Amino acid sequence: MKSSPNVTVLLTGLAVLALGVLLVLDADGAVDLRFAYMAPVLVGALGAILLAGGLAGRGRGRG
Amino acid sequence: MSHPANPPRGGLRIAIGTGLLVCSGLLFVRAAGPWPGDAIVWPGAVAVLGALLIWRAPGVVPRRRRGWAAHRPPEDPSLPLSPSSAPASSLPHEPPARVRALGRPEVSRGGLGVALVLAGGFAFLWASGATRPAGEALLAGLAVLVAVALIFAPSWRRLARSLATERTERIRSQERADVGAHLHDSVLQTLALIQRSAEDPRQVAALARRQERELRGWLAGDASHEPGERLAAALQEAAAAVEAAVGGSVEVVVVGDCSLEERGEAVLAAAREAMLNAAKFAGQAPVSVYAELSEERIQVFVRDRGAGFDPAAVPQARRGVRESIVGRMRRAGGQAAVRSLPGGGTEVEIALERGEQS
Numbered sequence: 231m232k233s234s235p236n237v238t239v240l241l242t243g244l245a246v247l248a249l250g251v252l253l254v255l256d257a258d259g260a261v262d263l264r265f266a267y268m269a270p271v272l273v274g275a276l277g278a279i280l281l282a283g284g285l286a287g288r289g290r291g292r293g
Numbered sequence: 294m295s296h297p298a299n300p301p302r303g304g305l306r307i308a309i310g311t312g313l314l315v316c317s318g319l320l321f322v323r324a325a326g327p328w329p330g331d332a333i334v335w336p337g338a339v340a341v342l343g344a345l346l347i348w349r350a351p352g353v354v355p356r357r358r359r360g361w362a363a364h365r366p367p368e369d370p371s372l373p374l375s376p377s378s379a380p381a382s383s384l385p386h387e388p389p390a391r392v393r394a395l396g397r398p399e400v401s402r403g404g405l406g407v408a409l410v411l412a413g414g415f416a417f418l419w420a421s422g423a424t425r426p427a428g429e430a431l432l433a434g435l436a437v438l439v440a441v442a443l444i445f446a447p448s449w450r451r452l453a454r455s456l457a458t459e460r461t462e463r464i465r466s467q468e469r470a471d472v473g474a475h476l477h478d479s480v481l482q483t484l485a486l487i488q489r490s491a492e493d494p495r496q497v498a499a500l501a502r503r504q505e506r507e508l509r510g511w512l513a514g515d516a517s518h519e520p521g522e523r524l525a526a527a528l529q530e531a532a533a534a535v536e537a538a539v540g541g542s543v544e545v546v547v548v549g550d551c552s553l554e555e556r557g558e559a560v561l562a563a564a565r566e567a568m569l570n571a572a573k574f575a576g577q578a579p580v581s582v583y584a585e586l587s588e589e590r591i592q593v594f595v596r597d598r599g600a601g602f603d604p605a606a607v608p609q610a611r612r613g614v615r616e617s618i619v620g621r622m623r624r625a626g627g628q629a630a631v632r633s634l635p636g637g638g639t640e641v642e643i644a645l646e647r648g649e650q651s
Contacts, residue, residue, distance in 0.1 A: 270320035277313025284306030 238283035332420030343409025559625035571597035
């Protein structure tokens with residue numbers, strides 16, 4: 231049986247990974263993270279995860 | 294199949310996700326790009342959200358269902374037709390889903406949208422200083438309003454709950470009475486006719502077939518009459534059906550005519566029941582039906598010269614006159630009167646004022 235990947239979990243993982251990379255770069259001094267830029271990034275990531283989850287759920291519902 | 298009133302699967306998550314993405318974009322622009330100012334953008338965003346909610350608010354009234362379908366909860370159209378095989382959730386001790394929904398306060402999407410648009414406009418005026426002159430008076434009024442709301446909120450809530458419960462009980466009892474009246478008019482009357490025709494197997498079979506067709510149509514929610522049908526023709530048709538089922542003759546005189554809408558159907562059902570009773574108990578004498586019909590007022594008289602009866606002496610368990618005629622007309626907003634004396638025949642008067650509805 232072939233199982234399709236869970237889009238929501240995949241996107242959440244990628245978002246957490248990106249956040250980790252950003253924090254490492256900030257600690258290293260390569261980038262300067264400020265709240266004014268981080269807030270929209272976090273809000274956008276959360277929105278993308280919810281949107282992907284909702285669209286995936288709707289797709290499953292049609293099946 | 295999903296009910297139209299229900300949100301689509303994942304709809305809430307999609308809406309919140311889209312909102313967060315828009316919010317994220319606005320925050321980016323605020324941090325990096327040209328920004329018209331918080332006092333303009335955030336109230337504007339709230340007002341746009343409210344406007345979207347108003348535009349997306351459902352405005353279509355669901356089609357009224359008929360027959361047994363009208364008493365089935367709309368959330369589960371696959372519910373078995375036989376009440377005896379219904380699942381535990383629809384047993385008499387627990388109200389059906391439609392009745393439960395009536396007792397629950399509903400948050401209107403359109404109302405929320407209006408509130409958001411107003412809040413956005415008020416926030417814009419507040420932030421731009423337009424409300425400053427009246428600010429103190431407004432603040433005092435707001436404080437009084439909040440205090441009054443906090444003091445009276447519990448009693449308002451109790452009142453709203455008791456009103457919802459009372460409304461649910463009333464609707465449930467009315468639906469039970471409607472189902473009871475229909476079963477009396479159809480199944481019980483046919484069984485009584487079958488008992489009278491027990492010597493004639495062909496007549497018994499014909500009655501059973503007719504009743505089966507009628508009951509199947511009612512369970513499926515089929516309309517018993519075509520849209521646009523007139524009451525005069527329907528009364529003539531009902532008289533012919535009574536003659537075919539019971540025998541004897543039913544003479545119909547109709548003056549005027551009117552449309553056969555929902556309340557007209559109640560008049561027709563009550564008149565049919567009165568004709569059936571009269572034909573059963575009138576002996577060989579003809580049954581006369583006189584109807585005066587107009588769009589404002591409906592009046593039907595059904596008379597027979599049979600043995601008559603004492604209406605006060607009818608046992609409580611007999612529902613023919615009490616529920617199928619008098620109760621039905623009362624529920625439809627009209628009235629019915631039965632005048633009868635032992636040995637003096639019977640007259641049933643059915644009246645309905647439709648002036649306020651047309």
